[in-house]
Amino acid sequence: MTPDGLAALVRARELLLMLDYDGTLVPMAPLPHLATPSPEILNALQRLAGTPGRVVAVISGRRLEELQVMLPLTGLYLAGTHGAEWRDPGGRIYRRLDPASFKKMMDILEAMAVECVNGKDGFLIENKGLSLALHYRRAEPAAAVETLNKFHRRILPVINKHGLEVLPGRKVVEIRPRGVNKGIMVQYLCRRYPQAFPLYFGDDRTDEDAFAALEGGWGILVSPAPRPSAATFSLSSPREVYRVLLLLNGNGRPGWQ
Template sequence: MSPGQLAAKVQEYPELLLLCDYDGTLVPLAPRPEEAVPGPCLLRLLRQLVSRPGLHLAVISGRTLADLRNLLPVPGLLFAALHGSQVAGPEGPVIDLLPQPPGKNPWPEILGLARQLAAGVPGLLVENKGDGVALHYRLAPPGVAAGILEEFRHALKPFLQEGLELIPGHRVLEVRRRGVNKGLAVTYFTRRWPRAFPVYLGDDRTDEDAFAALPGNGLAIGVGQRQSNYAHCYLASPAEVIEFLQLINRSRTSSL
C-alpha cells in the first residue's frame, strides 16, 4: 500500500494515536546506533504533528529514555524507552510500566561479559542500556560475529534462568528482562486515549509485540522487507514513513 493510500485510510478519524518505532522506521538503520540521527526536516515534522488537535504521537524504542530525549527534543512528543518499559515526555516524571524485581542487579556482570567478549574484535559494539545490554555486530565479519554470539549465549544461560531473555534484532543481540516488550507501551497509550484510532509503525521483530497489543480496530504497519505475523500492510522504507506522516500532517492542517 502506498503512503497516500494509508494516509487516506486513517485521516478521516477525528482523533489519532500514532505510535512509531525509531531505528529502521523513523530513521534508516545505521552501522552504529549513534549515527542514526534525525534530520532537521524530521524534527520539524514531529513538532508540527504534536501541535495538531486530536493527534497524539509517541516514539516506542529499545533505546534509553535519555537517548530518545537527546535525539528528539520535541515538546509534546511522548516516549516509551527500553522496549516500552518506561514511559515519559520530553521532560517530567518517568513511569515504569514494569517495576524492577527485587534481588541482585545482574546488569553490571552481564555488561562486563559482553565487553570482555567484544574486546579487540573489530566491528563488535556493546551498548549499555542500564536495564539491558545489547551486542551489535553489524560491522563485524559474519564468521567472527557468529562465534562471539554463541559464547555470549552460553555465558548468559544462568541469567536466562532468572528472569532475563535474549532478543535478536537487526544485527544485534539484546538481553532484557522477561516480560518487557513494546506491547506494554501500546496498551498504556491506547488506554490513555481510548477514543483515538491507533496506528503503529515498526520494522523489527520487537515490534511484533506492539502489533499484537493493538486493539481490534488498530492498524499495524510494517516497514521494510521483513514479513510480520501481525502487520496489516507495509511501507517500503523510513522515507515512505515520513511521506505518510507528512500527508497526515497536511490533512490535519487543512481541517483546522
C-alpha cells in the same frame, strides 16, 4: 500499501500515532549515535504533536535519556527501553522498573559480553541499565556467529536464574527483563486514548509485540521486502513513513534529505 493510500484512509480520524525509532523514523546506521533525525522529521513530528486529534508516541529500545536528546520535542510521548520508562506529553517521567535493582546484573552481563567479544572488530556493547545490547552490524559474519554462540552459552544460566530473556534484532542481540516489551506500552496508550484509532509503525522483531498488542488498530511494518509479520500493512522505508507524516500534516511534498 502506499503512503498516500494509508494517509487517505486515516486522515479524517482521531489518531494515536506510535512509531519505533531506528529503521522506522530514521534509517539504520552503522553505529547507534549516527542514526539522527533530519530537521524535516523533527518538524513533522512536532507539528503532529501539536495538532488536535493527534497523539504521537515514539517507542524505542533506546534509553529514554537518549531519546530525549535525539528528539528534543514537546507534547509527545517518548518511551525508552521497550516501554520500561517513558516521558508523557507534559514532561513527567515514569518507570515500570527500578534501574538500580538491575544494575549489578547488567554489569555482569556486560562483563560477559566483553569477554566473548575479546577485542574483535565490528562489535558494540551497550549497557542501557535495564537491558544490555550486543550490536554486531559491522562485524565479520564468521566472527559474529562465533561470538554470538559463545555469548549465548555464557549467559544462559544467568538469564534463566534471574528472569531475563534474549531478544534477537537487526544485527543486535538484547537481554532484558522478561515481560518488558513494546506491546505493554501500546496497550497502555490504547486504553488511555480509546477514542483514537491506533497506528504503530515498526521494522524489527521487537515491534512484533507492539503489532500484536494493537486493540482495533493497524500495525505498519517498515521493510524493503515482505516477511511474516503481525502487521496489517507495510511500507518500504523510513522515507515512506516520513511521507505519511507529511500527508497527515496536510503537506504532500516531501523534503527528505
